[in-house]
Structures are given as structure tokens and as C-alpha cells.
Amino acid sequence: xxxxxxxxxxxxxxxxxxxxxxxxxxxxxxxxxxxxxxxxxxxxxxxxxxxxxxxxxxxxxxxxxxxxxxxxxxxxxxxxxxxxxxxxxxxxxxxxxxxxxxxxxxxxxxxxxxxxxxxxxxxxxxxxxxxxxxxxxxxxxxxxxxxxxxxxxxxxxxxxxxxxxxxxxxxxxxxxxxxxxxxxxxxxxxxxxxxxxxxxxxxxxxxxxxxxxxxxxxxxxxxxxxxxxxxxxxxxxxxxxxxxxxxxxxxxxxxxxxxxxxxxxxxxxxxxxxxxxxxxxxxxxxxxxxxxxxxxxxxxxxxxxxxxxxxxxxxxxxxxxxxxxxxxxxxxxxxxxxxxxxxxxxxxxxxxxxxxxxxxxxxxxxxxxxxxxxxxxxxxxxxxxxxxxxxxxxxxxxxxxxxxxxxxxxxxxxxxxxxxxxxxxxxxxxxxxxxxxxxxxxxxxxxxxxxxxxxxxxxxxxxxxxxxxxxxxxxxxxxxxxxxxxxxxxxxxxxxxxxxxxxxxxxxxxxxxxxxxxxxxxxxxxxxxxxxxxxxxxxxxxxxxxxxxxxxxxxxxxxxxxxxxxxxxxxxxxxxxxxxxxxxxxxxxxxxxxxxxxxxxxxxxxxxxxxxxxxxxxxxxxxxxxxxxxxxxxxxxxxxxxxxxxxxxxxxxxxxxxxxxxxxxxxxxxxxxxxxxxxxxxxxxxxxxxxxxxxxxxxxxxxxxxxxxxxxxxx
Numbered sequence: 067x068x069x070x071x072x073x074x075x076x077x078x079x080x081x082x083x084x085x086x087x088x089x090x091x092x093x094x095x096x097x098x099x100x101x102x103x104x105x106x107x108x109x110x111x112x113x114x115x116x117x118x119x120x121x122x123x124x125x126x127x128x129x130x131x132x133x134x135x136x137x138x139x140x141x142x143x144x145x146x147x148x149x150x151x152x153x154x155x156x157x158x159x160x161x162x163x164x165x166x167x168x169x170x171x172x173x174x175x176x177x178x179x180x181x182x183x184x185x186x187x188x189x190x191x192x193x194x195x196x197x198x199x200x201x202x203x204x205x206x207x208x209x210x211x212x213x214x215x216x217x218x219x220x221x222x223x224x225x226x227x228x229x230x231x232x233x234x235x236x237x238x239x240x241x242x243x244x245x246x247x248x249x250x251x252x253x254x255x256x257x258x259x260x261x262x263x264x265x266x267x268x269x270x271x272x273x274x275x276x277x278x279x280x281x282x283x284x285x286x287x288x289x290x291x292x293x294x295x296x297x298x299x300x301x302x303x304x305x306x307x308x309x310x311x312x313x314x315x316x317x318x319x320x321x322x323x324x325x326x327x328x329x330x331x332x333x334x335x336x337x338x339x340x341x342x343x344x345x346x347x348x349x350x351x352x353x354x355x356x357x358x359x360x361x362x363x364x365x366x367x368x369x370x371x372x373x374x375x376x377x378x379x380x381x382x383x384x385x386x387x388x389x390x391x392x393x394x395x396x397x398x399x400x401x402x403x404x405x406x407x408x409x410x411x412x413x414x415x416x417x418x419x420x421x422x423x424x425x426x427x428x429x430x431x432x433x434x435x436x437x438x439x440x441x442x443x444x445x446x447x448x449x450x451x452x453x454x455x456x457x458x459x460x461x462x463x464x465x466x467x468x469x470x471x472x473x474x475x476x477x478x479x480x481x482x483x484x485x486x487x488x489x490x491x492x493x494x495x496x497x498x499x500x501x502x503x504x505x506x507x508x509x510x511x512x513x514x515x516x517x518x519x520x521x522x523x524x525x526x527x528x529x530x531x532x533x534x535x536x537x538x539x540x541x542x543x544x545x546x547x548x549x550x551x552x553x554x555x556x557x558x559x560x561x562x563x564x565x566x567x568x569x570x571x572x573x574x575x576x577x578x579x580x581x582x583x584x585x586x587x588x589x590x591x592x593x594x595x596x597x598x599x600x601x602x603x604x605x606x607x608x609x610x611x612x613x614x615x616x617x618x619x620x621x622x623x624x625x626x627x628x629x630x631x632x633x634x635x636x637x638x639x640x641x642x643x644x645x646x647x648x649x650x651x652x653x654x655x656x657x658x659x660x661x662x663x664x665x666x667x668x669x670x671x672x673x674x675x676x677x678x679x680x681x682x683x684x685x686x687x688x689x690x691x692x693x694x695x696x697x698x699x700x701x702x703x704x705x706x707x708x709x710x711x712x713x714x715x716x717x718x719x720x721x722x723x724x725x726x727x728x729x730x731x732x733x734x735x736x737x738x739x740x741x742x743x744x745x746x747x748x749x750x751x752x753x754x755x756x757x758x759x760x761x762x763x764x765x766x767x768x769x770x771x772x773x774x775x776x777x778x779x780x781x
């Protein structure tokens with residue numbers, strides 16, 4: 067259980083007092099063997115002019131005694147000059163260290179007996195690796211011999227807070243001092259990195275948005291502290307070091323915005339406290355404004371706005387989290403504690419800027435420590451959220467299981483009732499299905515009979531021609547045979563006593579009957595009868611092939627045989643009505659199929675093509691249907707192409723639907739192409755339709771060659 071609000075307040079008060087006490091106790095530590103603060107020994111001069119050279123400044127009046135080791139000029143755009151008299155009393159060379167890394171520029175001039183002997187110029191435009199000591203601070207070697215007196219003149223310019231300690235010490239001591247600062251930041255970075263990796267892993271594992279936003283916030287937090295410490299200059303490419311002066315403003319804005327986004331997601335403000343959203347976006351706007359102020363080099367206004375916004379933003383976040391805490395939001399308690407601690411660190415840091423607390427390692431690193439502690443507590447809050455979600459899920463699962471049990475009891479009753487209803491409905495549907503199946507079968511048979519009737523009429527007409535041809539030749543043949551038989555009978559009657567006169571009479575009869583012509587006529591009549599018989603046999607054979615009954619198993623058959631027999635059967639329908647041409651591949655391979663069903667497919671497609679060419683005002687000579695067969699390695703194909711009316715795009719998808727027809731009422735059932743498609747799909751094939759309105763259509767039947775055999779047809 068969480069500690070009470072009063073206990074929290076007491077702990078925070080003690081924490082604040084301890085930090086303040088530590089800050090005051092370390093104000094003026096001096097160690098001559100290491101580094102020493104020498105600010106009290108210096109004098110300062112503030113001028114609005116930035117074009118003064120050091121010789122002019124040395125001669126100017128108006129210098130004031132500092133009276134403190136850490137000089138604080140607040141936020142100023144003026145040039146600050148510091149004069150420091152120094153006596154070299156040790157053998158080792160002494161270095162001067164100004165650790166305030168956010169100064170825009172620092173110049174150091176060494177005067178010996180009022181003569182300028184050396185000068186150094188540094189700033190955030192100079193990369194650390196190009197400085198005398200490769201460090202983000204400003205360090206200058208004095209190079210003064212033992213016993214000599216010199217005057218150190220420093221020129222400082224910054225758009226940010228100018229609060230700077232001045233340290234003197236040996237080279238090793240100064241470097242050790244800078245390394246100590248680096249170690250502090252490295253420890254801070256290590257703490258944040260650990261929480262970054264942990265929460266990044268959890269973010270990928272849980273897919274929870276809050277963890278991802280917290281990871282983004284940690285990145286911005288590290289970059290912000292790095293900007294205040296001056297380390298972001300290492301991130302800039304060579305020649306871009308001048309951007310370092312903008313880093314504090316940019317990352318301070320991004321960390322504030324990312325903190326707000328994290329808070330909105332973590333505390334679910336859109337549902338728990340929607341009124342806060344507009345105010346949060348107002349703070350976001352302030353951060354954007356101060357970034358633009360910095361870009362346009364209004365650094366003094368931007369820095370003051372940054373301090374005010376940061377304090378107000380942290381206070382508002384605490385207010386929101388505390389408000390939600392008192393309303394029972396568990397996550398808000400951790401969140402409020404984390405931000406209260408961070409706000410204390412911000413207050414200590416800002417108090418140092420305004421001189422309310424001394425400048426030392428505690429106050430200078432207050433935000434580092436505060437942000438690290440804040441990261442710890444926020445990580446605890448996120449970890450606690452997992453436990454909360456786990457408990458909520460467990461509770462929800464228990465409630466869901468109980469609800470399922472209750473529902474199961476109700477469902478069992480309903481299932482029993484519905485089962486009876488469904489059984490009754492099933493019986494009704496089955497009866498309706500049986501009726502529909504019978505009706506469908508009758509319609510299919512009707513379609514077949516309609517086609518068969520049409521073909522029967524054509525076949526009867528086609529058979530009538532050769533039969534008439536035979537019957538018309540029988541009478542002349544009978545007459546000619548009788549004449550020859552009569553002549554032969556007269557010849558036989560002559561016997562052995564035939565006289566010359568008898569032979570002359572017989573010869574006259576031979577000439578009168580025209581036996582030479584009769585022989586030729588008989589030969590012609592016999593050829594006619596033979597041709598009629600042959601054509602009748604061809605039609606009968608075609609009918610036998612066409613009308614075969616398919617067995618249950620696939621048989622090997624040749625599509626050309628199916629086409630030939632079908633064209634023979636349809637000759638009565640096509641002759642004199644349409645110009646039907648064919649182009650059949652001579653070496654068409656056999657396929658396994660149901661030949662009788664394929665005959666029905668061919669009949670349906672060809673009769674549809676013939677019907678499509680029947681356009682008002684067009685004679686039969688202009689109606690063309692072309693039938694073609696061909697094959698490739700995978701399929702055999704039947705193409706039926708016509709020059710009919712074509713198919714409109716609006717109905718193209720409907721032509722294979724049962725009962726869909728464009729014919730007039732009574733002329734078609736709409737089942738022809740539906741049956742055709744069913745038969746082709748039964749053969750694992752498909753039908754390709756190429757059509758153009760007013761030009762014609764081509765139906766290409768694709769049938770697979772699986773299991774094909776180059777044998778004679780099953781016909």
C-alpha cells in the first residue's frame with residue numbers, strides 16, 4: 067500500500083533541505099594542491115559594446131570587485147570582462163578552467179607588466195578535439211614562470227545564463243576535475259541507458275504505446291542533459307559546431323513535448339482528464355515558440371521563457387498527476403512522486419541561476435540527479451502498470467469464465483430449442499431442395515429435348531435428301547433392267563434354230579431399246595444410289611457417335627471426332643442459314659473425357675453462335691461461324707467464333723448464370739451456357755470469352771491434357 071500524502075510531503079521536504087544543506091556546505095572549498103576557486107580575487111566589467119579590444123578594456127574605469135567565487139550575471143547579451151591578478155608561487159604550470167560549457171565564446175588574454183603576452187579564443191563554435199584540452203569546458207594554459215605576476219583578462223559572451231566559477235590548478239588537477247565531471251555524466255547516462263533498454267524491450271514485447279513514448283522521452287532526456295553539460299557538440303559534424311548554442315533550447319522543447327505525450331498516454335488523459343489536453347497543447351506551443359526565438363537569436367528572451375515554461379510545465383504535470391491520484395488512479399501516484407522530485411531538482415538548478423543557492427557540483431548537477439531519480443520512479447510506475455494490467459486481466463478472465471459458465475447454461479437450453487427448430491427447418495429445406503432438384507432436372511431435360519427437337523428436324527431433312535435421291539433412281543433403274551431382261555429373254559427364246567431374220571429382228575430391238583445408253587444410265591443410277599447410301603451411312607454414324615451414352619468413368623476420346631459428329635448432326639440447322647467453316651488440327655491428341663457431354667457443350671456453343679449471327683436485314687451469306695481445334699503442351703482447345711451482335715459488358719458476367727437469357731420469351735430457357743459451364747468445369751477446364759459489341763464473340767473452351775493417350779477414339 068502507498069504511503070500517505072502527508073508522509074510523502076515530509077520525505078520531500080527533508081530531501082529538499084538535505085540537498086540545500088549539501089549545496090551550501092560545498093560553496094568555498096579550496097585545495098591548493100588541486101584546483102581552487104579564485105572568483106573572489108577578480109574584478110568584472112559589463113559593457114554593451116562587443117568591439118572593444120583587450121588593451122582598451124584594461125585602461126577603462128568602472129571595474130567592480132566580484133566578492134564571490136562563482137560569478138553570476140544572470141541572462142545577459144552584454145560582453146562580460148573579468149580581470150584576475152595572479153602570482154605564480156609553484157613550480158608546476160598553472161591552468162585556468164571555466165567549466166561553464168554553454169558560453170558562446172570565451173577569450174583569455176595574459177598581461178605581463180601591462181603587455182599582452184598571450185591570447186586564446188574558444189567558443190561553442192570550436193570543436194573539443196581542436197582545443198588545448200579536448201573537453202567541452204574552456205581551459206587555458208597560463209604558462210607563467212614561478213615568482214612572476216600576471217593579469218588574466220577574460221571576455222565572456224553568452225545568450226544563456228552567465229554563471230561561472232573560475233578554477234586555477236595544475237594541468238593534472240584540472241584534467242582530473244574535467245574527468246570527474248565526465249564520470250558523473252557517464253554514471254547518469256548508464257542509469258538512463260539501463261532503463262531505456264529495459265523499457266524498449268518491454269515496448270516490443272507488450273506493444274504498449276506508453277512504453278514506446280517513455281523510451282522516446284528517455285532519449286530526449288539524455289540529450290537535454292547532454293546539451294546543458296555541453297556534450298551535444300560531439301554529435302555535430304565538423305564545421306557545424308555553431309549549432310551547439312541552439313541545442314539547449316531544441317532538446318529542452320523536445321523533452322517537454324515528449325514528456326507530455328507520455329503523460330497523456332500513461333495516465334490516459336483523454337478519458338481520465340480530457341480538460342487537461344488543451345492546456346498541455348498550450349505548453350507545447352510555448353516550447354515551439356522558444357525554439358523559434360532561439361533560431362532567430364533572441365537568446366535572452368528564449369532562455370527566460372525556457373526557465374518559466376519548464377517550471378510551470380513541471381508544476382502542471384504534478385497538479386494533473388496529484389489530481390488523478392486523489393481520484394484513485396494508481397499510476398498517477400508514482401507519476402506525481404517522480405515529477406515532484408524532478409521539480410525539486412529543477413528548483414535547485416534555477417535557484418542556482420538566480421543566486422539563491424551557491425554554484426557547485428550539487429546545484430550544477432541537480433537536474434542530472436533529479437532526472438535520473440525521475441526515470442527510476444517512472445520505470446517503477448511502468449512496471450507497476452504491468453502488474454495492474456495483469457491483475458485486471460486475471461479479474462477479467464475470472465469474470466469472463468463465470469459469464470461463460472452462466473452463458474453455457476442458457477445456451478444449452480437455447481441450443482436444445484434451436485435444434486428442434488433447425489431440425490424442422492432442415493426437413494422443410496430438404497423437401498424444397500428435392501423439389502428444386504426435380505424442377506432443375508426437368509428444366510435441363512427440357513433444354514436437352516428442345517435442342518434435340520431442333521436437331522431432329524434438321525437430321526430428318528438431311529436424311530430425306532439422300533433417301534429421295536435413292537428412291538428417285540429406283541424407277542428408271544427398274545425400267546432399264548426390264549428392257550435388258552426383255553432383250554435377254556428374246557435371245558434365249560431363239561434357241562439353236564435361229565435364222566438370220568430372227569437375229570436381224572433381235573438386233574433391231576437392241577438398237578430400238580438403246581442398250582448402250584441404258585448401260586450408261588444404269589451405271590449413273592447405281593452411282594447415285596451408292597452416294598445416297600454413303601451419305602445416309604455418314605449421318606447415321608454421326609448420330610451414333612453424337613448420341614452415345616457416357617459411362618461413369620472417363621474414356622479416351624478425340625475432340626475432332628466429337629466436332630465432326632456434332633457438325634454432321636447440326637448440318638440441317640446450319641445449311642442454308644449460316645456459313646460454317648472448320649479448321650481442325652490434324653494431329654489432335656486424345657484426352658480423357660465424357661464424349662457425350664462434350665457433344666452437348668459443342669452443340670450449345672455453336673447454336674448460340676448461329677443465333678447470335680441472326681441479325682435483322684442480314685442474309686445467310688453474311689453470317690459466319692468458324693470452328694477451330696488446336697492444342698499445346700497443357701491443354702486442348704475448341705474455338706467457336708462468330709460475327710454476331712457481341713455481348714454487352716453489363717451482362718458479360720451473367721451469361722453463365724442459370725435461367726439468364728437474352729432471347730425472347732419462349733425461345734430459350736437460359737440453361738444452355740450454364741449446363742455448358744458445368745460440364746467444362748467437370749472436366750477441370752474453363753471457358754474464355756472474347757467479345758466486342760457489334761463485332762462478334764469467340765468462345766474458347768480449355769480442356770486439360772491430363773492422362774492423354776494418342777489412341778483411337780472411344781467412339
